[in-house]
Every structure is written in structure tokens, then in C-alpha cells.
Amino acid sequence: MLYKRSSQLFAEAEKVIPGGVNSPVRAFKAVGGTPIFVKSAKGAYMYDEDGNRLIDYINSWGPMVLGHAYEPVVNAVIEKAKLGTSFGMPTELETQIAALAVAMVPNIDKIRFVNSGTEACMSAVRLARGFTKKDKIIKFAGCYHGHSDSFLIQAGSGAITFGSPNSPGVTAGTAKDTLLATYNDLDNVAALIEANKNEIAAIIVEPVAGNMGCIPPNKGFLEGLRQMCTDNGILLIFDEVMTGFRLARGGVQELLNIKADIVCFGKVIGGGLPVGAFAAREEIMNYLAPLGPVYQAGTLSGNPLAMAAGLAMLQALDSDPTIFKRLEEKTAYLHAGIDRVLKAHNIVFTINRIGSMISVHFDSNPVTDFKSAAKGDNERFKKFFHGLLNEGVYIAPSAYETWFITDALSYEDLDFTIAAINKVAQTL
Numbered sequence: 001m002l003y004k005r006s007s008q009l010f011a012e013a014e015k016v017i018p019g020g021v022n023s024p025v026r027a028f029k030a031v032g033g034t035p036i037f038v039k040s041a042k043g044a045y046m047y048d049e050d051g052n053r054l055i056d057y058i059n060s061w062g063p064m065v066l067g068h069a070y071e072p073v074v075n076a077v078i079e080k081a082k083l084g085t086s087f088g089m090p091t092e093l094e095t096q097i098a099a100l101a102v103a104m105v106p107n108i109d110k111i112r113f114v115n116s117g118t119e120a121c122m123s124a125v126r127l128a129r130g131f132t133k134k135d136k137i138i139k140f141a142g143c144y145h146g147h148s149d150s151f152l153i154q155a156g157s158g159a160i161t162f163g164s165p166n167s168p169g170v171t172a173g174t175a176k177d178t179l180l181a182t183y184n185d186l187d188n189v190a191a192l193i194e195a196n197k198n199e200i201a202a203i204i205v206e207p208v209a210g211n212m213g214c215i216p217p218n219k220g221f222l223e224g225l226r227q228m229c230t231d232n233g234i235l236l237i238f239d240e241v242m243t244g245f246r247l248a249r250g251g252v253q254e255l256l257n258i259k260a261d262i263v264c265f266g267k268v269i270g271g272g273l274p275v276g277a278f279a280a281r282e283e284i285m286n287y288l289a290p291l292g293p294v295y296q297a298g299t300l301s302g303n304p305l306a307m308a309a310g311l312a313m314l315q316a317l318d319s320d321p322t323i324f325k326r327l328e329e330k331t332a333y334l335h336a337g338i339d340r341v342l343k344a345h346n347i348v349f350t351i352n353r354i355g356s357m358i359s360v361h362f363d364s365n366p367v368t369d370f371k372s373a374a375k376g377d378n379e380r381f382k383k384f385f386h387g388l389l390n391e392g393v394y395i396a397p398s399a400y401e402t403w404f405i406t407d408a409l410s411y412e413d414l415d416f417t418i419a420a421i422n423k424v425a426q427t428l
């Protein structure tokens, strides 16, 4: 395939946008080459500026669970736009989407809408701190909760030992209140709680991790976190920005039957427009301004176009209970196909999957936390990525990303993808 125009557009973008992209994950830094510029997308396909068709396994990093340019969403946005795009005053639409979200998700009474997953997680932590009157939080290495200061603490012994910021610009003062734990390791969490008695406001976790590839929780992990939180007056925050409205109608709380205290949303909840949200039982949510003392606000929060898109998306997911089963079946089919062709070529790999989240790691060991996820063969992944791209299959340009399956994918598309992987596997 040729990417002449994309390369030219990237060169232009680099002059006026740092790295040519407005979010670093879009860059091809980890795989080499230049990013592809999209012109349009429909269903399971994206079309780039050079006229290539790509089968899309990123789907805007999650939101397009029913495919691109999903008509009910597009129409809702067009109709709303004609009536004005922002008022800074309440609209009936906000109550409609809030009521539907509260009906779909277990254990929440009230929800507040923001503009991104980052905002949702950042606000959830502030709310947890205000509610518990404690300062520290526990997060897990390899889990991503957006780019706000307290979350940019990742792996590395320095960070673990000293709480040293892992991105310049995060102050040591902020970093010291974020304690880093190992995913799927309850003993580690128990030790942190013991060492910081009565200081921990919240544990924030991706209940199914999706930002170090896909890593499902081990049996008992979430149950253990729930128990420790209850025992120690700590709030359990489920960051369901990726999993919410994707793995089940009510997210991981429903899928694995675990109660969180605060739940964060993003991605699917906006149907492709900039939306995030956080939700909890009434007692906690009433701590927010204007009812309570914890301040949180947004000029464009609850924006009518965003709410129209989100409502159309949630209505579609709510009205067809077979969607999640269908997504799971398609992903299982892809899983079996990839497994078959990689084995046939004697390639060492591990596939993790739950529902419509799947990732392929080029390593034979079980991938259960950040450390094991980081062991994958990156050189092999680079070849895999570019090989698939050349066949017209687009996966994320990083070995640490989950593939997002959309209901718009047909079994022909999945067969096409498996055949492409078979072809690429010969070159790995």
C-alpha cells in the first residue's frame, strides 16, 4: 500500500503540532514509519487520505463499539446541532442519558458527565478524597487512568520505592500520594494498606486491564480488593472508561458481580464524541458541588451534541441485549483463528481475551501484570504491525494495546483478518 499523502500531511502536521499528533498514542514511535491520516470511516472500515481501506481494530480506542458512523448516533448529532451547540444551561437531554446510564449500571444512583476519561478519573479521586478525608490512593502499575498528575506514576523500582514522578512536570508532592501496586497481587496491596494505615482514600483499578494489552483479573483479585476496601474505609474506584458499556450492559460490575464505590466512564458512553462520566451511590455523589463541598465543573460538560451521541449509543446497547454476546462470539472466533495460524507457524505467543477485548503478546509466559506484559518481543510486534497494515488491517501501533472488536465486523472481515495474519506470520 502507498501512504504518500499521509506522509505529506504528517510532515505538515509536525511543523505546527508537537510530534504531529494531538495524542501520543497516535504516533508510530514504537513501530516506526509515519501515522496514517484518516479521511472517513464507515462500519468496520476506515479510509485513509491515499484511498486505502483498513479494517479497524482500534475503533477510536474503544468508543465505536457498533462501528463507525453508526447512523442513529450521526443523526442524533445532526438534529441536535441545528438547535444550538452549547448553552451552559441545563437541558432535558442530560437527565435522559443520566437516567438511562443509572438504569443500565449496577450500584449507582447518580452520575455526573464530564468531557473525557481523564476528567472522570481525576474527579472521582478528588471526590473519594473529599468523602473519606484521606489523601493517598493506590493505583496499579500498567493501569492507565488518563493523564492527570496523580496517575502518571508507573512501573520502575524508583517510582515504587520513592514515589518519584515518572513524567517531568508531576511534582514530588503529588507523586508521594500515589502508591503503586502490582496488578493481580493482593498481598502487595495488603502490605501497602498496612504501611499506610488510615491514610488511603481510594484504590483505583481497571477491573479488566486494557492498557498493558488485555489483562483479565485473576480469580479472587477484585473480590479481595473489595473486601480490603470495605475493611479499611477505602473507596474502590472501578475505572470502566474502557470496559463500561463494552463488556456488558452494566460493565465489569455486572459481568463479574463485584460492587465498586465509584465508577468512571468514557469512550463508549460518548458514542465517539468527547464524553466522560463518574457515578456512585447517592451518599457519595451528594458530596459534589453544588450540593456538597467537593468542587468539580465544566463549561462544556453535558454538551448537547455529546449527550445526543451518547444517548443514541446507550439506547442502542440497551435495546438489544444480544449485542454483548455477539461481540464476544466474534472476538472468540478471531481468537481461535489467530491461535490456529500462529501455532501453524510455530510462533511463540500468548493471547489474552475477555469479551470483546483481546491482545496478542509475543511471549510464551502468562501475561498477568505490567512486568509480564513488558516481556513481549517488540521487534516481532513491529513486523506484525506493519505486515498487517500492508494487508489492510489496522491494529494499534503499540504492543501494549488491546484490540477493540466492533459489532460492525462481519465474519468475512474476521476471516480476511485471520488470512492476513497467516500471511504475515510467515515473515515473523
Ligand SMILES: *Cc1c(COP(=O)(O)O)cnc(C)c1O
Residues within 6 Å of the ligand: 115, 116, 117, 118, 119, 121, 144, 145, 146, 147, 206, 210, 211, 239, 240, 241, 242, 266, 267, 276
Ligand atoms: C482511555 C482511558 C482513560 C482516559 O480517557 P481519555 O478520554 O483519553 O482522557 C482512562 N482510563 C482508562 C481505563 C482508559 O482506557
